[in-house]
Amino acid sequence: MLRRTLMTTAAAGLGLAILGGSAALAQDKTKACFVYVGTIGDGGWTQAHHTAVMKAQEHFGDAVEFQWQESVPEGADSERVMTQMALGGCNIIFTTSFGYMDPTNAIAAKFPNVKFEHATGFKREHPNVGIYNARFYEGRAIEGLIAGRMTQTNKIGYIASFPIPEVIMGINSYFLNAKKVNPDVELSVVWAYTWFDPGKEADAAKALMDAGVDVIAAHTDSTAALAEISKAGGKVIGFGQASDMAEYKPSPRVTSIIDDWSPYYIRQIQAVIDGNWTSEDTWDGIAQGTVGIGEFTGLPDEVTKEAEALRDAIAAGSYHPFTGPINKQDGSAWLAEGQTAPDGDLLGMNFFVEGITGEIPQ
Template sequence: MIRRTLLATAAAGLTLAFGAPAMAQDVTKACFVYVGPIGDGGWTYQHHQGALAVKEEFGDAVEIAWQESVPEGADAERVITQMALSGCNIIFTTSFGYMDPTNNVAAKFPDVKFEHATGYKRDHPNVSTYDARFYEGRAVLGHIAGKMTKTNKIGYIGSFPIPEVIQGINSYFLHAQKANPDVELVVTWAYTWFDPAKEADAARAMIDQGVDAIAAHTDSTAPLAEAAKEDGAVIGFGQASDMAAFKPAPRVASIIDNWNPYYIKRVQAVMDGTWEQQASWAGMPEGEVVIGEITETVPDDVKAEAEALIASITDGDYHPFTGPINKQDGSVWLAEGEVAEDGTLAGMDFYVEGITGDIPN
């Protein structure tokens, strides 16, 4: 897309990179596997900004290559294998469903470093995982939704029922409910990371049920486009990237995934010979989860409250999962003042009290 012009002589994609001659030994090749197109305006777009940041940081010392719209599963394993064969020194696989393919290929290429986004398997010493505490950002969006809803119905479009997504749903609802005890949450599962038609259908279905504030854990701008048809009656939030084209409404704020520092740091480690296996889970304090501009559509008092919540999470003074919190069935999950452990969050498979409906298998 338009950002490709920044790459100059760098490989414009794997189609070219795979056929290119081997790079000089002092050039590090960093490669990226994307589940959607780099022009999706959301998840993949933001990962690609990280790839471009790597190129900008290191210049001719680094070559980057990528493959867009790679389905999770066998196709991913073929692409990752081809990347390893093409001379990639480090490969970032940027979707949860690439977890097993990444580890399968890593076993065959012990000299290549692999970084898998949002997964948990590190079956080989050359595999690391990295994730972001998206639930921190969902807390802020939930507060705004709870304060601004006029119908007391807010919505959340889920991609797949994995812990990362369930964390976001729970955090969004808990903070909307704190802001507005009368709020109800409608969850619609799209069963896709990127499918604008399905995402639009999910948003439309919720709007037809009276939902007037929509958050999404899918990758396109389609939910915001659907909200925009309502002439200001429905608000929404940028997901993964700012989605600024929809400012000042329906996009009233956004959760931005800033992968740039992580990608630069990990490529630098390969260049220095200091790369080691790790599991990274960063958030607002590290600048990996960022709330985009809160627009003038949001009332001043609500904006001030949201900014105070951002500051509290960033400073480490507040954790979005702090008790008392019950599970959906009314049983106690966290007692007064108790903070959720990372291990529980990483395996979260339940709704909190107040959310109706079941989590699909």
């Protein structure tokens, strides 16, 4: 809160300075604004967005003005923040969490001249709203392969946040690709019901390890799970999530899914500058560089080679993590032999695949 006040004061001061000095220059500048759900120091999701913003700032230099606000709660508060940004002269506003979906569309209706970009959602109700996401399930497939190869106990774990398609997709991809190389593998899912609560994330990792799990993937935002895993003294491994989490190299962090939004941000801001921005539904993956796979560390050579091959196959489009035959958890057929999952099925995914024992909380 103090920081918010400080930022407002700073912004007011900046505004005064601009009024006094070069008002015309400020008008010409494109302004890109970002709404963050966490803090830029969370070590994960928000930090990844902010790193991309820093890269974009470096790319554009003085041509573009950047503004961001941290720790914006999903819901009514975010509408207020977006309104403020739109009134404050932002030309394009990126809202970087699933829960901003409805607020983004509501505010976009009021400011038709401002472009809005919403991350990880599925609603585009106005021509000035674009949506973007990353195919994180491609990274999950690689984590699954490593999990299947590396587990000694045949028990692998997943710390899940909320039962939304994005997360369920990741769980299924992780499990399917682990099972492909290790048919005996069993998956334990723990629902933490939070994106960010380091204490709880650590407890969840501990609970999984107590249950005999020795490979843990996390779908929460901080590095707490890896910190807890590192206490196990090398018997348990995990993965970096959203950011590289390189401080846990070479083990327990054996690779990571790195969100790199910078190519997308630079492309879209450039489009606003050029005046040819259009509303799009962008879903990039490993091939476009939005999903980065961190360096493989602390793995046997043959597993590293296999994981690299899988990464390259996904990037080249020759392998899809969801390739049939795949049945749903209840045994009904989903994908036929050789069929790959349509994007629509993935984006609305609300079922586990066959072989996962737990249930999705409703």
